[in-house]
Amino acid sequence: MIPEHMKQELVKRVSGAITNREAAVDVMKELQRHYGWLSDEAVQEAADVLGLSPLQVEELATFYEMIYRRPVGRHVIHVCDSVSCWSMGGESLLQQLERVLEVNVGATTADGIFTLLPCCCLGNCGKAPAVMVGERLYGPVTPEGAEAFIKGLIESSA
Amino acid sequence: MVNLTIDDKQVTAPKTATIYEAAKLNGIAIPILCHDKKLKPFGACRMCLVEVEQMKGRQIPACTTPVTEGMIIRTSTPDIVKARKMVLELLLLNHPIDCPVCDKAGDCDLQNLTYEYKVDANRFTDEKFHHEIDYNNPLIERDMNRCVLCGKCARICDEIVSFGALTFISRGIETKIGCEFDEALNCEFCGSCVSVCPVGSLLARPFKFKARFWSLTKNKSVCGYCGTGCNLTLGVKDNKVLTTLYDENQGFHNGQLCVRGRFGYQFINSDKRLTKPLVRKNGKLEEAGWDEALELVAARLKDAGASTAALATARLTNEELVVFKQLLQTAGCGNYDHSAGYAHAALTEGFAGSFGASASPSTILDIQKSDLLLVIKTDAYETHPVVGFEINMAVKNKGTLLKILTDKSGKLSKLPDARTLVHTPGSEIAIINSLAKVILDNKLVDASAAALPGYAALEKELAAFTPEAVSAQCGLTAVEIKLLASAYATAEKALILFPVGQAYPGHTAALANAVANLALLAGKLGKEGGGVLCLSEKNNSQGAVDMGFQAGIGAGRIIDGCADGSITTLFLAGENPLVSYPDHARVQAALDKVEFLVVSEMFLTETAAMADVVLPVCSFAEKEGTFTATDRRVQHIKPAIRKVGQSRSDFEIFGALIAKLGGVAPGTPASVFAEISATVPGYTGMSYASLGVEGQFAPVELKPAFVMPNAPAVTVEPGKLALVTGSALYHNGTLSQYGEGPMHVCPEGYVEISRADAAASRFAENDLLTVSSAGGSMKLKAHISARMPQGVVFAPYHFGANPVNQVWSGAPVTWITLAK
Secondary structure, three states: OOOHHHHHHHHHHHHHOOOHHHHHHHHHHHHHHHHOOOOHHHHHHHHHHHOOOHHHHHHHHOOOOOOOOOOOOOEEEEEEOOHHHHHOOHHHHHHHHHHHHOOOOOOEOOOOOEEEEEEOOOOOHHHOOOEEEOOEEEOOOOOOOHHHHHHHHHHHHO | OEEEEEOOEEEEEOOOOEHHHHHHHOOOOOOOOOOOOOOOOOOOOOOOEEEEHHHOOOEEEOOOOEOOOOOEEEOOOHHHHHHHHHHHHHHHHHOOOOHHHOOOOOOOHHHHHHHHOOOOOOOOOOOOOOOOOEOOOOOEEEOHHHOOOOOHHHHHHHHOOOOOOOEEEOOOOOOEEEOHHHOOOOOOOOOHHHHHOOOOOEEEHHHOOOOOHHHOEEEEEEOOOEOOOOEEEEEEEOOEEEEEEOOOOOOOOOOOOOHHHHHOHHHOOOOOEOOOOEEEEOOEEEEOOHHHHHHHHHHHHHHHHHHEEEEEOOOOOHHHHHHHHHHHHHOOOOEEEEOOOHHHHHHHHHHHHHHOOOOOOOOHHHHHHOOEEEEEOOHHHHHOHHHHHHHHHHHHHOOOEEEEEEOOOOHHHHOOOOEEEEOOOOOHHHHHHHHHHHHHHOOOOOOOOOOOOOHHHHHHHHHHOOHHHHHHHHOOOHHHHHHHHHHHHHOOOEEEEEEOOOOOOOOOHHHHHHHHHHHHHOOOOOOOOOEEEEEOOEOOHHHHHHOOOOEOOOHHHHHHHHHHOOOOEEEEEOOOHHHHOOOHHHHHHHHHHOOEEEEEEOEOOOOHHHOOEEEEEOOHHHOOEEEEOOOOEEEEEOOOOOOOOOOEOHHHHHHHHHHHOOOOOOOOHHHHHHHHHHHOOOOOOOOHHHHOOOOEEOOOOOOOOOOOOOOOOOOOOOOOEEEEEEOOOOOOOOHHHHOHHHHHHOOOOEEEEEHHHHHHHOOOOOOEEEEEEOOEEEEEEEEEEOOOOOOEEEEEOOOOOOOHHHOOOOOOOEEEEEEO
């Protein structure tokens, strides 16, 4: 359950929106920040705050790939698999990251720190291959630099 | 109207029409998958692509594009045909093409279009879906592997049913139609989604693997459950009704049905149907021949004469009721009634006094034309679900305001901007009087009102009903009452709806008077979209009232008469008072006491099991006649199947008995209907031909007057809970117990309690509770819900296995205690 002050804050934000639905992404992101992912409980809470049915929230939640309806690691690494990054070696980067992290795409490392996900274009084609971790963009991350990239992430979060 | 050219043909169409509608109006068919005339345009499937010359030959969807003046449209150029073929190829890429094992084959839009466009190969390759099939409920199977994502199921569930059980989830390449938390479907099971599914993704499980679509004979009929008068298409094979079929052009409701209408047909060919007459010999009911049984009944009727009484179900046809009356008169019986008496008092006493006619002045068609709907009890949705759909559509599409006066909230309360005023049980009449008082005080009275008889007396009598005085006892504030009154009075067109029925003893003649006064004061009658509509319970309740099947002492005192010995012979035609009348012990004692009990029934009901003679009768699907819906729409039914076993129609039985008593038996239902149309007010000039497929409204002639209703004082018993009875959404009367669909989703009685009361007493869902009242006690499962106010509990009345009349003695509010 989210704390009361957080609920109040969300209710305030929803009331400031022109339609409730338009505040949905904001509310889902806040709840995700709180829980780490958007659990069924969070969907129910989002629905309560937004005045929508849980199913309506579900429809939106399952559309956005950065809203996680399954538990994820502390850091979610989004690796772009759209055409620009693909042509600059994005596919090899993803494979390299699988090897470095010892997980398959879509899975979370055993220590629960990283989740590796492919994603749609991040709008960072100029710096392809592009990666996003949390809300921060990285690029270009070459396949050769994958190991150093992960090391950097571990160090900066330590 | 706008002028346009479609396929070189000069045509006209309303300016609000889409290209698809304009073409259809002019007999040009454009293929569709995702479009349904009842739903808002969506444009998902791209099957309806057409070319519009003004749009430089671009291909545009006909279902979403409005027509404009001078448009030149081509619907089937080689390019268009090519594009449609590709749409089909792409759909068939993921579709499993398992037609030989799919129940939809023969009735499948995708299959039909694939044949029509001769798509016999695919240039593309892709994987099929691998979704798990949802077999979790007994009525609707969901196989999302066959889905073409037209969205009709999700849209009908939202736009018309207003439940919202389905939507697109994981939008993108993996889109599918899913339920809450991607779990199993759990909804009200009306099956609207099944009816509109263009492929085999949503199937009616009770019909699965029963027959192929093309082998069914399609027979039109009228639903045998509630008073809405929905039209049905029965799918018949080998003299069995196997399913109901969707016909979007049928009835005012465009083929929409509720769970009872769509999934409750199994009683027609139930194994439990009685097929031979039963006669009690040595204390046991034994099979007998028709001659023996009828001879026995006739002899008894002859002997008993005036000490005979009769109760009929309001599911008999108008013709049967007329002939039954004739039989009873021939036998010298002067006491007969239907539906427990009080269940139709709103019409026969209430409206008769206020409007000079025992019928509602408004029709179901007024709902979507209204500006404001005032619904008394959210139960209106449960008792008449298809009327509920009309309310949903009025509120969601037409912006109609919805105000609800109720003792518990309900599904209607969830509609956009619905205002639900939850009052203490039993105080609705006082509140409505108070609304009338506010209208008087605030000078909102319509100019026509002062001239009506009884105005001065009403003004005086209403003096006691100030909002302040009423608010003290009804659980609403004076401000709420005043706001509702002014909203009602100032709406251009306002319609009041209220259900009546055996489970609603509080909806009396006085309530009808109060409601009528309000409408008359505010001048809401006589306008399209305004007025008052009383929702009667059974499919021919209004017909029974119109045929005047009511004489003498009334149903309640007939039961008393049986108990005190003044009535020696009781003829029950389809009525099951042991379950549906108040006070089980009293009815039981009366039926034990009565010397001779004749029951004509489809099933060996609890009541029939006590009879001396049981006459097996046939269902609505086996007989001819007319039914009058709650808004006086008279509809003609024809047999869809031959009579089951040796059963006969009530019409034949009553006719045979009349002959045995030395009277002149009536000819045919048609000749009796001719008699009705010559004698019954409003039915004048009707004939089978004039009824047609849509039916015909019997006009209601109004002679309005004010009748002051008595608002009964509700005595509160401290420390006890207020039990209100009613209808469950899945049931109607006691008949639906023999429909498999309703029994799958709602198999037994329950007591619905608020979360607060449950928490206070530590009751959990499905706990078996002992319900005790002054009249008795019984066990019911607990159902905890958010809609019940604290201190109020609800129990539906339909179930023979645990009838709520063991604790309910007919009071609008019964004070009870609950214990685990």
